[in-house]
Amino acid sequence: MALDEMAVFLIRQGFPALKQTIEGKPIVFFDSPGGSQVHNSVIDAMQRYLVTSNSNAHGAFSASMRTDEMTHKARENFADFLNADRPEEIIFGPNMTTLTFRISQAIGQTLKPGDEVIVTRLDHDANVSPWLALRNIGAVVRFVDFDPTDCTLSMQDVEKFLNQRTKIVAVAYASNSVGTINDVKTITRMAHEVGALVYIDAVHFAPHGPIDVTELGCDFLVCSAYKFFGPHIGVLYGRHDLLEALPALKVVPAGNEPPDKFETGTNNFEGICGASAAIEYLSSLGAQFGSEYKPQFNTLSSHRQDLKAAMIAIRSYENQLCRKLLSGLSQIPGIRVYGICGPENLDHRVPTVSFTLEGIGPRDIALKLNKENIFVWDGHFYAVAAIEQLGLLDKGGLVRVGLCHYNTQQEVQFLLESLWEIGNG
Ligand SMILES: Cc1ncc(COP(=O)(O)O)c(C=O)c1O
Numbered sequence: 001m002a003l004d005e006m007a008v009f010l011i012r013q014g015f016p017a018l019k020q021t022i023e024g025k026p027i028v029f030f031d032s033p034g035g036s037q038v039h040n041s042v043i044d045a046m047q048r049y050l051v052t053s054n055s056n057a058h059g060a061f062s063a064s065m066r067t068d069e070m071t072h073k074a075r076e077n078f079a080d081f082l083n084a085d086r087p088e089e090i091i092f093g094p095n096m097t098t099l100t101f102r103i104s105q106a107i108g109q110t111l112k113p114g115d116e117v118i119v120t121r122l123d124h125d126a127n128v129s130p131w132l133a134l135r136n137i138g139a140v141v142r143f144v145d146f147d148p149t150d151c152t153l154s155m156q157d158v159e160k161f162l163n164q165r166t167k168i169v170a171v172a173y174a175s176n177s178v179g180t181i182n183d184v185k186t187i188t189r190m191a192h193e194v195g196a197l198v199y200i201d202a203v204h205f206a207p208h209g210p211i212d213v214t215e216l217g218c219d220f221l222v223c224s225a226y227k228f229f230g231p232h233i234g235v236l237y238g239r240h241d242l243l244e245a246l247p248a249l250k251v252v253p254a255g256n257e258p259p260d261k262f263e264t265g266t267n268n269f270e271g272i273c274g275a276s277a278a279i280e281y282l283s284s285l286g287a288q289f290g291s292e293y294k295p296q297f298n299t300l301s302s303h304r305q306d307l308k309a310a311m312i313a314i315r316s317y318e319n320q321l322c323r324k325l326l327s328g329l330s331q332i333p334g335i336r337v338y339g340i341c342g343p344e345n346l347d348h349r350v351p352t353v354s355f356t357l358e359g360i361g362p363r364d365i366a367l368k369l370n371k372e373n374i375f376v377w378d379g380h381f382y383a384v385a386a387i388e389q390l391g392l393l394d395k396g397g398l399v400r401v402g403l404c405h406y407n408t409q410q411e412v413q414f415l416l417e418s419l420w421e422i423g424n425g
Helices: 005-012 040-052 062-082 096-108 129-137 155-161 184-193 240-245 269-289 302-330 343-348 362-371 384-389 409-424
Strands: 090-093 116-120 140-144 166-172 197-201 220-224 234-238 335-338 352-357 377-379 398-402
Touching (some): 005 269, 062 269, 090 096, 096 220, 116 129, 302 343
Parallel strands (some): 116 140, 197 220
Antiparallel strands (some): 220 234, 335 352, 352 398, 377 398
């Protein structure tokens, strides 16, 4: 069975939040770039953990041992999701931002004044500020620009800035403000040619497509489970030899090896358990709806194949929604979509579509859509440099429609009709 409208009808039954109504009318969740709704199996797993195994790690009694087993299984699940070599390369933390500060501070201890760091103007600030903080120790930070006409990164800038002094390149897999997918594989190759490390922010890409750290060859990659149907927790992949070598800011009794050395204090075990269940939810989608894609990955374990197949199936379904959204928006007078807007160009974007409407500000549009129970975000989404570069920072930013696999064509149609009315009202 393919992941189509019929399948999504069934999938939606597993998301209790999607069944809510306000004043008898359903809610349309187009807010997933800020956080997605949570699958039943995730809620159940977290509740089960809190009832049966709630305890700290590394004890000599069964609840603690179950916590250790659950945490290890979660690392294995994330290693499968990201196609990492080993579970010890997976580090859990409160969120992506905290993990990124942790790694930037660790890397900072290895830098000398004059060493260079590359960030981009398209990124969420969580992949900018932690690197800017290294200016304190004399690092020079270079900003890669983007083309405002289609919001694609300037590869010329990447090339121009890379040199023997470059120690780290921090770049997003996909933009959370305008949906561009960056060519992180090429950037990784170019960075490695000068001996720089690559830190990929995959928070926005993770719900929308397969991630393969082995194929990318990146050094670090970070994502957040609350963007892909799990609870609020961040997940970092780091190459094992680098995690071993980097200094960690840690308490003395904590383990000196990865992952322990980077997991400061007591972990959020119920969150880890829920994040792990979110991965199992995704692999179940692959097993149910991804059979046509699995043969491409027959060198991988069956679980990894399921995860890849799930994410390809999701991408293909979301592309159909995105095509409808982009072509519908292009017909509404006064709407300007930012980023890649040709429906034929979907390979280079995720289904996060941001726009302005002439004569009415983003906040007012979001408020009017809220009257129809359509939830969208407006503003700069912490991608401050991007919105500033687009000249929209003092104009309320953008309206952002974030599609994900539990959305439907009918919901997109309802949004388009509502926007049409707002535009003409
Ligand atoms: C692309 C991107 N990077 C980083 C973050 C920050 O993630 P966290 O909330 O896990 O710190 C977000 C959050 O929206 C994001 O969209």
